[in-house]
Amino acid sequence: MPYKLYYWDGIPGRGEFVRLTLEAAGADYVDVARLPGGTEEMLALMKDPSAVSIPFAPPFLVDGDLLIPQVANILFYLGPRLGLAPEDEGLRFVANGLQLTITDLLAEIHDTHHPISVSLYYDEQKPEALRRSAAFLGDRLPKFLSYFERLLNRNPAGRKHAVGKELSYVDLSLFQLVQGLRYAFPNAMRVHEPHLPALIALHDAVAARPRIRSYLASDRRLDFNESCVFRRYQELDQQF
């Protein structure tokens, strides 16, 4: 039975971190909300009064009777099943810790354009977004990026991977992070990238993998846009 992924149609967003892992493994899965009637199915499932396990928000994964919400949780579940997590149990917790740090960074990226409320449009919180983005680009983003670079250089199994000596879902997530940051903050990333040789090499190696290359060229891969976590608002990036 295929895995069923539920996520908002039309944006890469948080769901993309799950898609990349499913695609890299060549897993059998359905991206439910992208099928006709799929969004309605997703919303009905979230409101089903008879459902035992209810997610707070998409994305969530359904595998048989099990409904698993939250990106890092889905990846912790899928990783060993798809051969994209370390064999060693201890290293799996190292991988999960990293994935949760990526999760934290994603929340901060989201809040650069929505620092006040998810219920308001960007234009309704633009002065605050300008101020938050300046702090993010000047202070937080360099801290996260240099952490990931340091981490790759410290991996005792080599700097080609974040954890262990094989590809894991954390590597795929770091790839997507670089992609999203390049889209949202091209100006800032041009400044940072020369100082991140291991992270950029990892990004390039992931992009060159046959299954990923074929996925990126397919219509299953959605373009970044201004409904996503990663948004290109020049005025926010140009503050850097």
Next chain:
Amino acid sequence: MPYKLYYWDGIPGRGEFVRLTLEAAGADYVDVARLPGGTEEMLALMKDPSAVSIPFAPPFLVDGDLLIPQVANILFYLGPRLGLAPEDEGLRFVANGLQLTITDLLAEIHDTHHPISVSLYYDEQKPEALRRSAAFLGDRLPKFLSYFERLLNRNPAGRKHAVGKELSYVDLSLFQLVQGLRYAFPNAMRVHEPHLPALIALHDAVAARPRIRSYLASDRRLDFNESCVFRRYQELDQQF
């Protein structure tokens, strides 16, 4: 060998979710930063150039050779070892999904007083904090609280626990969430609590457990204060 918990001294903060689980199990642990020289030991460990596994930020747990960062990750690791996670593997992922939703809520609570930057004082971002808190209390907090209430009522094993039929670390975290919200937003919580009978009953049942009662009365339990995630700024709460 005792577990070693590393977290900032002087605040309950995110570390408290780990402390409660260790205390509820009667586990052997050391709260390193609260010992003389402990904060220096923690900072040295975070900067150790020979360390293989490096945390982005406290809290982190050390168990033998393993260093585990991120609260939800620590609890996923400790839960089964301390008898505070469901027996069933599927339910463990349900528990982790819930814990990550609590993590998301904590980040939003933090940002009510720091919507612009963690590097600025509250007073330097007060207009934005007023605006964000109004949106949080009017829109987000009710959404999260009614989700937790619904979830307890839907538990097929009974509404006494968030997941399964025994106490888990998720129950302990929901207890701490209610404690922190009562401290930070007493006005808002007075309005919400009558609509949250299952959540408040869970809170009270956790508080009445002998090990928890004894922990709360000890000097190991730190008071909430204005350096913590949960802060009492009347002007933010009174907007509700």
